[in-house]
Amino acid sequence: MSFGEQTATVQAAMPAPRFEITHAAHLAFAASPTMVFQAIATEPGDHDIQSLALSVQVMIEPAKRGYDPDTRGRLVELFGPPARWAASTQGLQWGQVAVTVRGFRDSTTFAIELPCTYDLEVATAKYFHALSDGEVPLGFHFSGQVFYREGGGRLQVAPVPWSRTAQFRMPIAAWRAMIAEHYPGGGWIRLADDTLCTLNERRAARGLPTFDACVKELLSQEAGDAR
Template sequence: MTVEIHTEPTGPEERDGPREVDFAVTGARPVKYAAAPMLALDLQVTEADGAPVYMIALTIQLMIEPARRSYDDATRERLVELFGAPERWAVTTRSLVWAKLDVIVPAFTGTTTVSVPLACHYDLELAAAKYLHSLPDGVAPLALHFNGMIYYPADDGGLQMALIPWSKSIDFRMPVAVWRETIEHYYPGTAWVAVRADTFEALQRAKLARGLATLDACISDLLDDG
C-alpha cells in the first residue's frame, strides 16, 4: 500500500483524486437526552469533485464573533460587563472562544452530513455563556475554523491524505432560541452562578439560621433585607 500526503492543490493539473472539501452548517438543534446541556450542529461536508472519501479527521475551533451583529439598548447594557462602554465596542468586541471540537467524518461519496455535539455551559462566569445569556433573541454570530486530514483513495489503489488548513473557515448565524431552548430543557427556570467555597458555606449557615429550605430562598431573603 502506498501512502502520499498532499496539501491543497495549486492547480488543476495536480488534481488526481479528491483533495478539497467544503463545509456548511445547515441547522442547529437541542440534544434532548445527554448528561449535560448540549446542542448539535448539522455540518454538511462536500467533496469538491463528488469523489469518494474514506474518512476525515477534523478539528473545529468554534468562535463567537460579537461584532457581527447589532444590539438594542437593553442588550448593550447587559453586555457592558463583557465589552465595556458601548462607545468603545469598536475595539473591545473581541472574538470569544466557545469550544474546540474533534470530529470524525465517516466514509462518504460526494456529500454527507454529520452531527457535531456542542456542550452548552451555563456558568455565567464564562465569557461565551455570559454573552449568549445576554442575547434576548435574534442570532449568535459564529465562526467555525477547520483543520485536519482527509483520507481518500488514490488512482492506483493506494491511500492518499490531504491537509485541511486553518484558513478553511465558515460563518453560521445560530438562532439564540436554540441555545435558550437547550438550557431551559436541562435547567428549567434556573440559572447557575459560581461562588467561592467560603461563600457557599456562609450561605448554608444563613439558610439554616433562617430556617429556609433552599439556597434560592436564602438568597431571596437576604436580598429582601437589603
C-alpha cells in the same frame, strides 16, 4: 515543469473539502447541555473520501449583529462601553471539538456536538444570557486530515486547508431551549467553598428551605438598606 508548478499541481490534485452548517438544536436527554450543529461536507474534486478527522473551533462573532439599548447595557460588563466595541467584540471562542466524518463521494452530512455551560462567570454564557432575541453569529473553523484513495487505490492523507470556514447564525432560542431543559425555571452560579458554607449556615440558622430563599432574603435586606 518548475518545482513551484509541480507543487501547485500536487496541491490541486489533493482533496479540499468544503463545509456548511445548516441547523442547530440541543441534544435532547443529554447528561449535560450540548448543542448539535448539522453540517454538510462537500468534496468538489473527483476523490473517494474514506474519512475526515476534523478539529472544529466554534467562535462567537459579536460584531456581526446589532443590539438594542437594553442589550447593550447588559453587555457592558463583557465588552466595556459601546464606544470601545469596535475593538472589544472581535470574537469569543465558544469551544473546540474533534469530529470524525464517515467516507463519502461528492457530499455527506454529519453532526458537530458542542458541550455547553451555563456558568455565568464564563464569557460565552454571559453573552448568551444577555441576548433577549435574534441570532448569534458563529464562525466555524476547520482543520485536520482527509483520508482518501487515489486512482490506484492506495490510501493517502492530506491536510484540511486552513482556509476552510463556515458561517452560521444560530437562533438564541435554540440556546435558551437547551438551558431550559437542563435548568428549568432557574440558572447556575459558581461559589467558592467558604462562601457556600457561609451561605448554608445562614440558610440553616434562618430556617430557610432552599439556597434560593436565602439569596432572596439577602437581596431583600440589601434593597431595604439602600432605601
